Amino acid sequence: MRFIIVLIGVVLFACTPHKEESNPVNDFPSNSNDLATKVAIDTADLLDFHYLINSVGKIQSPSSIVMRCERGGIVENVFVEMGDAVSKGQILLKLNNENLLLEREKAELKLNQAELEFDNVLLGFPSLTSKQKLKQDSLMVRLRLGSGLREAELALKEINLKIKDSEIRAPFSGIIYDRKISNGSYVNSGDELLSIYQKSPLLLIVTLLENEALLLSKGIKVEVKPTGFAHQKVQYGYINYINPNVNEKGLVEVGIILPSPGKELILGMNAEATIKVPNGKRLLVPKNAVVIRSGKEVVFTLEEGLAKWNYVQTGVDNGVKLEILEGISPKSVVITSNNLQLAHDAPVEVEKP
Structure with a gap:
């Protein structure tokens, strides 16, 4: 009886088909009878690559001063309100x-x-x-x-x-803020009266990681806009200084000059800086052209109406474009939509713009 059971087991094992090691490409076999998948396309190009650095900081003024009283007395007249634009030498207030x-x-x-x-x-x-x-x-x-x-x-x-x-005059043309006195106020020598800052240029101070700061140099162009205003007009500045000191948090202070700030930027406002650091020419594709299949990065290229599976090795990205180190060649037409479930050699149809 034992011999019969063993014999049956051997026969069953011999009749069971063996599963071959799967090929990721074959996990999604092509089917020429399937309807063509509509896709969007782009081109892999050698382009100037800009590494994007984003940071948020506060708007300051290179010229800002607190006006103090030189002698005690009663404020007879205040001629300005907060937010007023004044000219150099203009009388701001007068003591009795x-x-x-x-x-x-x-x-x-x-x-x-x-x-x-x-x-x-x-x-x-x-x-x-x-x-x-x-x-x-x-x-x-x-x-x-x-x-x-x-x-x-x-x-x-x-x-x-x-x-x-007894006449307090503007030391330079600017904007009045933090007025602390009014008509009839009594002030002592040294008391704060009001403050004034130069409207143009303004300075945005941000802190960056030390490895990011090492990529920068003075004069690099910077895009600036207030935080929380998605549709606010972008303004432009340039890096004025990079503090050659890393603080205890591993951050480096960077100053960005805004030579012609619009009325949207005011003192103390939080603003976002986008710094585009030139980084040479790279083979770039849109980020959504790269998908993960079987744990590996894949780009589908379009060749004669069919989607072709290509394993790729990627490099740096700037949030929009992704560097391709190997796997496809320049001028390859890459598929950028509906590529998550595409199969190798699957028929595709390019969507009209």
Whole structure:
């Protein structure tokens, strides 16, 4: 009985067909009777490749200053609002200076009295006939000091400087922000009044990984737009500096100048920078031309109406295009849609644009 069972087992094993090792291409056999699959196509070309680096940072101004009070007093008039554009030298606000004007009158009176006293003193020195020519003469200097003229001149000059400080003027043309005072406010010396920044150019500061920063150089063109505004107009800048220091987080600071920022970009705004780093010519295909089949990267090419399966080796990508290191040749027509389930030698039909 045991012999019969063993014999039956041997016969069954001999009659069972053996499965050959599968070929990934044969996993999807062609069928010439199938209807043609509609596909989109593109061309594998040797093109200038740009490595894309994206980062988000904040808009700053290379020229921004906090205006502070030089002396204490009451704010008499504020002539600007936040967001106002001002010109260099324009009066921004004025402190009450009634007391200073009174002090100036007194100083002018003392100066007149000192000049009279000085003229009387000169009567005793007929040789000193020209005060202008001999102003630096040692005797003349002593006489001016003795008459009180020099002291009166300095006192008036000091009062005029204080009156000048009561008018706060724009140090450069720019935009007003962070106004902290209003009419009637009392301020002390050193208090913040308002701030002003130069509208053009602006500076976008971003931080990049050190391996990304090493790809950059000054002058590379950069696309910039505010974050969260998908349809916002793209503005252009260029890399102004690359800080030669990696911080504790492994990041490098990069400054991007925006020479002609539009009104959409304002101080402190979050903005996204897209940096296109030139990286030579590469054989490129659209990213959606590459599919994963049997764990490997595959590109289907179009040849005489049939889809041809090609194993490829890919390199870098920039989010849009993908580098092909080997597997297809330049000018190959590659299939970019409906290629996930295509079979080798499957009939295809190119969709009209």
